[in-house]
Amino acid sequence: MKHFFVTGTDTDVGKTQIASALLCKARQTGLTTAAVKPVAAGCEHDGERLLNDDALQLQAQCYPPLEYQVVNPVAFAAPIAPHIAAAEQCAELSVTQLAPRCEQVLAAGAEFALIEGAGGWRVPLSGAETLADLARALQLPVILVVGVRLGCINHALLTAEAIARDGLPLAGWVANIIDPHTSRLKANIATLTERLGAPCLGVVPFLASPTPESVAAHLDLAPLG
Structure with missing residues:
Protein backbone atom coordinates (compact mmCIF):
# COMPACT_ATOMS: atom_id res chain seq x y z
CA MET A 1 0.00 0.00 0.00
CA LYS A 2 1.18 3.50 -0.82
CA HIS A 3 0.02 6.21 1.58
CA PHE A 4 1.27 9.81 1.51
CA PHE A 5 0.71 13.26 3.01
CA VAL A 6 0.36 16.00 0.39
CA THR A 7 1.52 19.51 1.21
CA GLY A 8 2.30 22.63 -0.80
CA THR A 9 4.83 25.43 -0.84
CA ASP A 10 1.99 27.87 -0.14
CA THR A 11 -1.74 28.20 -0.54
CA ASP A 12 -3.16 28.34 -4.09
CA VAL A 13 -0.36 26.30 -5.64
CA GLY A 14 -2.67 23.62 -7.04
CA LYS A 15 -2.29 21.12 -4.21
CA THR A 16 -5.76 19.61 -4.69
CA GLN A 17 -5.37 19.65 -8.47
CA ILE A 18 -2.22 17.56 -8.17
CA ALA A 19 -3.60 15.30 -5.43
CA SER A 20 -6.71 14.54 -7.48
CA ALA A 21 -4.56 13.81 -10.51
CA LEU A 22 -2.31 11.48 -8.50
CA LEU A 23 -5.40 9.57 -7.37
CA CYS A 24 -6.67 9.52 -10.95
CA LYS A 25 -3.32 8.16 -12.14
CA ALA A 26 -3.44 5.44 -9.49
CA ARG A 27 -6.96 4.47 -10.57
CA GLN A 28 -5.80 4.28 -14.17
CA THR A 29 -3.23 1.69 -13.13
CA GLY A 30 -5.90 -0.38 -11.40
CA LEU A 31 -5.24 0.63 -7.78
CA THR A 32 -7.96 1.27 -5.21
CA THR A 33 -7.81 4.82 -3.89
CA ALA A 34 -8.79 6.91 -0.87
CA ALA A 35 -8.25 10.47 0.29
CA VAL A 36 -8.85 12.67 3.30
CA LYS A 37 -8.96 16.44 3.55
CA PRO A 38 -8.98 16.49 7.38
CA VAL A 39 -9.85 20.16 7.69
CA ALA A 40 -11.14 22.52 5.02
CA ALA A 41 -11.92 26.23 5.25
CA GLY A 42 -13.90 27.98 2.56
CA CYS A 43 -17.02 25.84 2.33
CA GLU A 44 -20.54 26.41 1.07
CA HIS A 45 -23.76 25.17 2.63
CA ASP A 46 -25.89 22.95 0.39
CA GLY A 47 -28.89 23.17 2.71
CA GLU A 48 -27.79 20.25 4.85
CA ARG A 49 -24.07 20.56 5.43
CA LEU A 50 -20.93 22.47 4.55
CA LEU A 51 -19.14 21.26 1.42
CA ASN A 52 -15.65 22.14 0.24
CA ASP A 53 -14.78 22.10 -3.45
CA ASP A 54 -11.30 20.67 -2.85
CA ALA A 55 -12.72 17.84 -0.77
CA LEU A 56 -15.33 17.12 -3.44
CA GLN A 57 -12.58 16.84 -6.05
CA LEU A 58 -10.74 14.34 -3.89
CA GLN A 59 -13.92 12.41 -3.14
CA ALA A 60 -14.58 12.03 -6.88
CA GLN A 61 -11.28 10.16 -7.26
CA CYS A 62 -11.85 7.71 -4.41
CA TYR A 63 -12.60 4.13 -5.43
CA PRO A 64 -14.37 2.40 -3.83
CA PRO A 65 -16.43 5.54 -3.11
CA LEU A 66 -16.24 7.26 0.27
CA GLU A 67 -18.89 9.36 1.99
CA TYR A 68 -18.20 13.09 2.04
CA GLN A 69 -17.89 13.31 5.82
CA VAL A 70 -15.21 10.62 5.71
CA VAL A 71 -13.19 12.59 3.17
CA ASN A 72 -13.69 15.92 4.95
CA PRO A 73 -14.52 15.48 8.64
CA VAL A 74 -14.02 19.15 9.67
CA ALA A 75 -15.34 22.01 7.53
CA PHE A 76 -15.54 25.77 8.07
CA ALA A 77 -17.42 28.30 5.95
CA ALA A 78 -14.95 31.19 6.07
CA PRO A 79 -12.03 30.98 3.57
CA ILE A 80 -9.44 31.77 6.24
CA ALA A 81 -6.71 29.96 8.17
CA PRO A 82 -8.24 26.88 9.85
CA HIS A 83 -7.11 27.80 13.38
CA ILE A 84 -8.73 31.24 13.06
CA ALA A 85 -11.93 29.74 11.67
CA ALA A 86 -12.03 27.26 14.56
CA ALA A 87 -11.41 29.96 17.15
CA GLU A 88 -14.20 32.13 15.74
CA GLN A 89 -16.61 29.22 16.17
CA CYS A 90 -15.19 28.11 19.54
CA ALA A 91 -14.45 24.77 17.90
CA GLU A 92 -11.74 22.25 18.77
CA LEU A 93 -9.04 21.62 16.19
CA SER A 94 -6.21 19.30 17.15
CA VAL A 95 -4.06 16.41 16.03
CA THR A 96 -5.81 14.22 18.61
CA GLN A 97 -9.10 15.02 16.91
CA LEU A 98 -7.97 14.68 13.29
CA ALA A 99 -5.50 11.78 13.34
CA PRO A 100 -8.06 9.03 14.12
CA ARG A 101 -10.24 10.18 11.20
CA CYS A 102 -7.27 9.81 8.86
CA GLU A 103 -6.12 6.53 10.38
CA GLN A 104 -9.59 5.04 9.94
CA VAL A 105 -9.44 5.67 6.19
CA LEU A 106 -5.85 4.46 5.85
CA ALA A 107 -6.67 1.28 7.78
CA ALA A 108 -9.45 0.45 5.33
CA GLY A 109 -6.75 -0.77 2.98
CA ALA A 110 -6.82 1.40 -0.14
CA GLU A 111 -3.76 0.64 -2.23
CA PHE A 112 -3.08 4.34 -2.87
CA ALA A 113 -4.22 6.92 -0.32
CA LEU A 114 -3.52 10.60 0.23
CA ILE A 115 -4.01 12.89 3.21
CA GLU A 116 -4.09 16.46 1.96
CA GLY A 117 -3.13 19.31 4.22
CA ALA A 118 -4.31 22.90 4.01
CA GLY A 119 -2.02 25.61 2.68
CA GLY A 120 1.64 25.01 3.47
CA TRP A 121 3.58 22.82 5.87
CA ARG A 122 3.35 24.99 8.99
CA VAL A 123 -0.33 25.97 8.88
CA PRO A 124 -1.48 26.19 12.54
CA LEU A 125 -4.22 24.04 14.02
CA SER A 126 -4.47 25.35 17.57
CA GLY A 127 -2.09 26.24 20.34
CA ALA A 128 1.37 25.08 19.33
CA GLU A 129 0.14 22.41 16.89
CA THR A 130 0.36 22.63 13.11
CA LEU A 131 -0.67 20.39 10.25
CA ALA A 132 2.94 19.19 10.18
CA ASP A 133 2.23 17.60 13.57
CA LEU A 134 -0.62 15.67 11.97
CA ALA A 135 1.71 14.34 9.27
CA ARG A 136 4.18 13.36 12.00
CA ALA A 137 1.50 11.59 14.02
CA LEU A 138 0.50 9.61 10.93
CA GLN A 139 4.17 8.95 10.05
CA LEU A 140 3.52 9.40 6.34
CA PRO A 141 6.05 10.17 3.62
CA VAL A 142 5.37 13.55 2.03
CA ILE A 143 4.62 14.65 -1.51
CA LEU A 144 5.38 18.34 -2.06
CA VAL A 145 3.50 20.42 -4.63
CA VAL A 146 5.69 23.28 -5.79
CA GLY A 147 3.75 26.15 -7.29
CA VAL A 148 6.19 27.29 -9.96
CA ARG A 149 6.39 31.08 -10.02
CA LEU A 150 8.90 33.71 -8.96
CA GLY A 151 10.16 32.81 -5.48
CA CYS A 152 9.26 29.14 -5.66
CA ILE A 153 12.83 27.88 -5.21
CA ASN A 154 13.15 29.49 -1.78
CA HIS A 155 9.70 28.31 -0.70
CA ALA A 156 10.35 24.76 -1.90
CA LEU A 157 13.76 24.43 -0.26
CA LEU A 158 12.55 25.85 3.05
CA THR A 159 9.58 23.48 3.03
CA ALA A 160 11.81 20.50 2.23
CA GLU A 161 14.13 21.48 5.09
CA THR A 191 17.52 24.04 -9.80
CA LEU A 192 14.61 22.43 -7.93
CA THR A 193 15.52 19.04 -9.38
CA GLU A 194 19.13 19.43 -8.29
CA ARG A 195 18.50 20.74 -4.80
CA LEU A 196 15.32 19.07 -3.49
CA GLY A 197 16.95 15.65 -3.23
CA ALA A 198 13.76 13.74 -4.05
CA PRO A 199 12.30 12.42 -7.30
CA CYS A 200 10.23 14.73 -9.45
CA LEU A 201 6.87 13.07 -10.13
CA GLY A 202 6.09 15.41 -13.00
CA VAL A 203 6.13 18.88 -14.46
CA VAL A 204 2.57 20.04 -15.02
CA PRO A 205 2.23 22.87 -17.56
CA PHE A 206 -0.17 25.73 -17.05
CA LEU A 207 -3.60 24.43 -18.09
CA ALA A 208 -6.52 26.81 -18.63
CA SER A 209 -9.10 24.17 -17.72
CA PRO A 210 -7.32 21.37 -15.87
CA THR A 211 -9.02 18.05 -15.20
CA PRO A 212 -7.66 15.15 -13.13
CA GLU A 213 -7.17 13.22 -16.38
CA SER A 214 -5.32 16.01 -18.20
CA VAL A 215 -3.03 16.66 -15.22
CA ALA A 216 -2.46 12.93 -14.64
CA ALA A 217 -1.00 12.69 -18.14
CA HIS A 218 2.00 14.68 -16.86
CA LEU A 219 2.57 12.61 -13.71
CA ASP A 220 4.54 9.45 -13.00
CA LEU A 221 3.88 7.28 -9.93
CA ALA A 222 6.80 4.94 -10.57
CA PRO A 223 9.28 6.90 -8.39
CA LEU A 224 6.96 6.31 -5.42
CA GLY A 225 7.80 2.60 -5.56
Whole structure:
Protein backbone atom coordinates (compact mmCIF):
# COMPACT_ATOMS: atom_id res chain seq x y z
CA MET A 1 0.00 0.00 0.00
CA LYS A 2 1.18 3.50 -0.82
CA HIS A 3 0.02 6.21 1.58
CA PHE A 4 1.27 9.81 1.51
CA PHE A 5 0.71 13.26 3.01
CA VAL A 6 0.36 16.00 0.39
CA THR A 7 1.52 19.51 1.21
CA GLY A 8 2.30 22.63 -0.80
CA THR A 9 4.83 25.43 -0.84
CA ASP A 10 1.99 27.87 -0.14
CA THR A 11 -1.74 28.20 -0.54
CA ASP A 12 -3.16 28.34 -4.09
CA VAL A 13 -0.36 26.30 -5.64
CA GLY A 14 -2.67 23.62 -7.04
CA LYS A 15 -2.29 21.12 -4.21
CA THR A 16 -5.76 19.61 -4.69
CA GLN A 17 -5.37 19.65 -8.47
CA ILE A 18 -2.22 17.56 -8.17
CA ALA A 19 -3.60 15.30 -5.43
CA SER A 20 -6.71 14.54 -7.48
CA ALA A 21 -4.56 13.81 -10.51
CA LEU A 22 -2.31 11.48 -8.50
CA LEU A 23 -5.40 9.57 -7.37
CA CYS A 24 -6.67 9.52 -10.95
CA LYS A 25 -3.32 8.16 -12.14
CA ALA A 26 -3.44 5.44 -9.49
CA ARG A 27 -6.96 4.47 -10.57
CA GLN A 28 -5.80 4.28 -14.17
CA THR A 29 -3.23 1.69 -13.13
CA GLY A 30 -5.90 -0.38 -11.40
CA LEU A 31 -5.24 0.63 -7.78
CA THR A 32 -7.96 1.27 -5.21
CA THR A 33 -7.81 4.82 -3.89
CA ALA A 34 -8.79 6.91 -0.87
CA ALA A 35 -8.25 10.47 0.29
CA VAL A 36 -8.85 12.67 3.30
CA LYS A 37 -8.96 16.44 3.55
CA PRO A 38 -8.98 16.49 7.38
CA VAL A 39 -9.85 20.16 7.69
CA ALA A 40 -11.14 22.52 5.02
CA ALA A 41 -11.92 26.23 5.25
CA GLY A 42 -13.90 27.98 2.56
CA CYS A 43 -17.02 25.84 2.33
CA GLU A 44 -20.54 26.41 1.07
CA HIS A 45 -23.76 25.17 2.63
CA ASP A 46 -25.89 22.95 0.39
CA GLY A 47 -28.89 23.17 2.71
CA GLU A 48 -27.79 20.25 4.85
CA ARG A 49 -24.07 20.56 5.43
CA LEU A 50 -20.93 22.47 4.55
CA LEU A 51 -19.14 21.26 1.42
CA ASN A 52 -15.65 22.14 0.24
CA ASP A 53 -14.78 22.10 -3.45
CA ASP A 54 -11.30 20.67 -2.85
CA ALA A 55 -12.72 17.84 -0.77
CA LEU A 56 -15.33 17.12 -3.44
CA GLN A 57 -12.58 16.84 -6.05
CA LEU A 58 -10.74 14.34 -3.89
CA GLN A 59 -13.92 12.41 -3.14
CA ALA A 60 -14.58 12.03 -6.88
CA GLN A 61 -11.28 10.16 -7.26
CA CYS A 62 -11.85 7.71 -4.41
CA TYR A 63 -12.60 4.13 -5.43
CA PRO A 64 -14.37 2.40 -3.83
CA PRO A 65 -16.43 5.54 -3.11
CA LEU A 66 -16.24 7.26 0.27
CA GLU A 67 -18.89 9.36 1.99
CA TYR A 68 -18.20 13.09 2.04
CA GLN A 69 -17.89 13.31 5.82
CA VAL A 70 -15.21 10.62 5.71
CA VAL A 71 -13.19 12.59 3.17
CA ASN A 72 -13.69 15.92 4.95
CA PRO A 73 -14.52 15.48 8.64
CA VAL A 74 -14.02 19.15 9.67
CA ALA A 75 -15.34 22.01 7.53
CA PHE A 76 -15.54 25.77 8.07
CA ALA A 77 -17.42 28.30 5.95
CA ALA A 78 -14.95 31.19 6.07
CA PRO A 79 -12.03 30.98 3.57
CA ILE A 80 -9.44 31.77 6.24
CA ALA A 81 -6.71 29.96 8.17
CA PRO A 82 -8.24 26.88 9.85
CA HIS A 83 -7.11 27.80 13.38
CA ILE A 84 -8.73 31.24 13.06
CA ALA A 85 -11.93 29.74 11.67
CA ALA A 86 -12.03 27.26 14.56
CA ALA A 87 -11.41 29.96 17.15
CA GLU A 88 -14.20 32.13 15.74
CA GLN A 89 -16.61 29.22 16.17
CA CYS A 90 -15.19 28.11 19.54
CA ALA A 91 -14.45 24.77 17.90
CA GLU A 92 -11.74 22.25 18.77
CA LEU A 93 -9.04 21.62 16.19
CA SER A 94 -6.21 19.30 17.15
CA VAL A 95 -4.06 16.41 16.03
CA THR A 96 -5.81 14.22 18.61
CA GLN A 97 -9.10 15.02 16.91
CA LEU A 98 -7.97 14.68 13.29
CA ALA A 99 -5.50 11.78 13.34
CA PRO A 100 -8.06 9.03 14.12
CA ARG A 101 -10.24 10.18 11.20
CA CYS A 102 -7.27 9.81 8.86
CA GLU A 103 -6.12 6.53 10.38
CA GLN A 104 -9.59 5.04 9.94
CA VAL A 105 -9.44 5.67 6.19
CA LEU A 106 -5.85 4.46 5.85
CA ALA A 107 -6.67 1.28 7.78
CA ALA A 108 -9.45 0.45 5.33
CA GLY A 109 -6.75 -0.77 2.98
CA ALA A 110 -6.82 1.40 -0.14
CA GLU A 111 -3.76 0.64 -2.23
CA PHE A 112 -3.08 4.34 -2.87
CA ALA A 113 -4.22 6.92 -0.32
CA LEU A 114 -3.52 10.60 0.23
CA ILE A 115 -4.01 12.89 3.21
CA GLU A 116 -4.09 16.46 1.96
CA GLY A 117 -3.13 19.31 4.22
CA ALA A 118 -4.31 22.90 4.01
CA GLY A 119 -2.02 25.61 2.68
CA GLY A 120 1.64 25.01 3.47
CA TRP A 121 3.58 22.82 5.87
CA ARG A 122 3.35 24.99 8.99
CA VAL A 123 -0.33 25.97 8.88
CA PRO A 124 -1.48 26.19 12.54
CA LEU A 125 -4.22 24.04 14.02
CA SER A 126 -4.47 25.35 17.57
CA GLY A 127 -2.09 26.24 20.34
CA ALA A 128 1.37 25.08 19.33
CA GLU A 129 0.14 22.41 16.89
CA THR A 130 0.36 22.63 13.11
CA LEU A 131 -0.67 20.39 10.25
CA ALA A 132 2.94 19.19 10.18
CA ASP A 133 2.23 17.60 13.57
CA LEU A 134 -0.62 15.67 11.97
CA ALA A 135 1.71 14.34 9.27
CA ARG A 136 4.18 13.36 12.00
CA ALA A 137 1.50 11.59 14.02
CA LEU A 138 0.50 9.61 10.93
CA GLN A 139 4.17 8.95 10.05
CA LEU A 140 3.52 9.40 6.34
CA PRO A 141 6.05 10.17 3.62
CA VAL A 142 5.37 13.55 2.03
CA ILE A 143 4.62 14.65 -1.51
CA LEU A 144 5.38 18.34 -2.06
CA VAL A 145 3.50 20.42 -4.63
CA VAL A 146 5.69 23.28 -5.79
CA GLY A 147 3.75 26.15 -7.29
CA VAL A 148 6.19 27.29 -9.96
CA ARG A 149 6.39 31.08 -10.02
CA LEU A 150 8.90 33.71 -8.96
CA GLY A 151 10.16 32.81 -5.48
CA CYS A 152 9.26 29.14 -5.66
CA ILE A 153 12.83 27.88 -5.21
CA ASN A 154 13.15 29.49 -1.78
CA HIS A 155 9.70 28.31 -0.70
CA ALA A 156 10.35 24.76 -1.90
CA LEU A 157 13.76 24.43 -0.26
CA LEU A 158 12.55 25.85 3.05
CA THR A 159 9.58 23.48 3.03
CA ALA A 160 11.81 20.50 2.23
CA GLU A 161 14.13 21.48 5.09
CA ALA A 162 11.18 21.70 7.50
CA ILE A 163 9.88 18.28 6.42
CA ALA A 164 13.31 16.73 6.98
CA ARG A 165 13.66 18.48 10.34
CA ASP A 166 10.34 16.96 11.38
CA GLY A 167 11.72 13.51 10.62
CA LEU A 168 9.61 12.63 7.59
CA PRO A 169 10.88 11.55 4.18
CA LEU A 170 10.15 13.63 1.10
CA ALA A 171 8.87 10.90 -1.22
CA GLY A 172 8.62 13.15 -4.26
CA TRP A 173 7.59 16.53 -5.57
CA VAL A 174 5.57 17.95 -8.44
CA ALA A 175 6.36 21.12 -10.34
CA ASN A 176 2.99 22.75 -10.98
CA ILE A 177 3.41 25.75 -13.27
CA ILE A 178 0.91 28.30 -11.96
CA ASP A 179 2.54 31.28 -13.66
CA PRO A 180 3.18 30.45 -17.32
CA HIS A 181 5.21 33.64 -17.67
CA THR A 182 7.77 32.62 -15.05
CA SER A 183 11.16 33.87 -16.22
CA ARG A 184 13.82 31.20 -16.86
CA LEU A 185 11.28 28.43 -16.29
CA LYS A 186 13.58 25.56 -17.30
CA ALA A 187 16.40 26.87 -15.14
CA ASN A 188 14.07 27.13 -12.14
CA ILE A 189 12.92 23.54 -12.55
CA ALA A 190 16.51 22.36 -13.06
CA THR A 191 17.52 24.04 -9.80
CA LEU A 192 14.61 22.43 -7.93
CA THR A 193 15.52 19.04 -9.38
CA GLU A 194 19.13 19.43 -8.29
CA ARG A 195 18.50 20.74 -4.80
CA LEU A 196 15.32 19.07 -3.49
CA GLY A 197 16.95 15.65 -3.23
CA ALA A 198 13.76 13.74 -4.05
CA PRO A 199 12.30 12.42 -7.30
CA CYS A 200 10.23 14.73 -9.45
CA LEU A 201 6.87 13.07 -10.13
CA GLY A 202 6.09 15.41 -13.00
CA VAL A 203 6.13 18.88 -14.46
CA VAL A 204 2.57 20.04 -15.02
CA PRO A 205 2.23 22.87 -17.56
CA PHE A 206 -0.17 25.73 -17.05
CA LEU A 207 -3.60 24.43 -18.09
CA ALA A 208 -6.52 26.81 -18.63
CA SER A 209 -9.10 24.17 -17.72
CA PRO A 210 -7.32 21.37 -15.87
CA THR A 211 -9.02 18.05 -15.20
CA PRO A 212 -7.66 15.15 -13.13
CA GLU A 213 -7.17 13.22 -16.38
CA SER A 214 -5.32 16.01 -18.20
CA VAL A 215 -3.03 16.66 -15.22
CA ALA A 216 -2.46 12.93 -14.64
CA ALA A 217 -1.00 12.69 -18.14
CA HIS A 218 2.00 14.68 -16.86
CA LEU A 219 2.57 12.61 -13.71
CA ASP A 220 4.54 9.45 -13.00
CA LEU A 221 3.88 7.28 -9.93
CA ALA A 222 6.80 4.94 -10.57
CA PRO A 223 9.28 6.90 -8.39
CA LEU A 224 6.96 6.31 -5.42
CA GLY A 225 7.80 2.60 -5.56
